[in-house]
Amino acid sequence: MSSKNDQFFIRVWGARGSIPSPGPKTVKYGGNTSCLEVRCGNEIIILDAGTGIRSLGDLLLKEMPIHATILLSHAHWDHIQGFPFFTPVFLDGNSFDIYGETKIDIEETLRLQMMYPTFPVTLDELQSTIHFHDIKLHGHIQVKDVKINYDSLNHPGGVTGYKIEYKGKSIVYATDTEHFRCVDQTLLKLAKDCDILFYDATYTDDEYSGKVGFPKTTWGHSTWEAGVEIAQAANVKKLILWHHEPSHEDSLIDEIEQNAQKIFKETYAAYEGMVISLL
């Protein structure tokens, strides 16, 4: 196999929050829930297993046998629901390391998702080799030359934010986190000087505060305005708005992106198929 040591890129497979939201009004940004592919040299790292992971699985079939590291932010449906439809886990010869923090262990969480009467195939029937790793609060994972730091962010039931570093470049994945009234010091430290920050931009400030609709405080999500604030405070190079609210149509996300760019120029709303190279 030719060396891919000099590659470091991300590809978005699902950027929607909470529930898949397909339809004519979400074509541009997509309706699949959280899944982000990260390639660091020959390493395949997958952030979250929302419904977007199904299509990523189809791509990976062409590279079999594969080994991939799956980092789960948390176990809410929109971040694990694609796992039972991720074909590479069904096939012998592939192997996976799955990391995540849940209130019960991560293997048990995925096992419960794949059970009668809600699913016809059990976790034990998968033919690939899967190693489960329960992580707690904050720490460090080393995958060959890839350094991964993680820390706890603010979400009901808990959530993990990840920083992935390779060859001097870094991305931070901060989905499903609430900013409350100030810049989150934990995320500030994790995201400091990173190249790309993926940030929970589920709501606008007006939606969050209740100026539009119900107030969304304590629901565990953030806003694009808070994203811009943390991106500036942490000196990140590029801000990616992530976890779009299911009711946000393409036109509204276009508007949000434009408004954010007026304050922080290097802001982009994530869309399915978005690719960004870091090397």
Ligand SMILES: [Zn+2]
């Ligand atoms: Zn979510």
Ligand SMILES: [Zn+2]
């Ligand atoms: Zn969540």
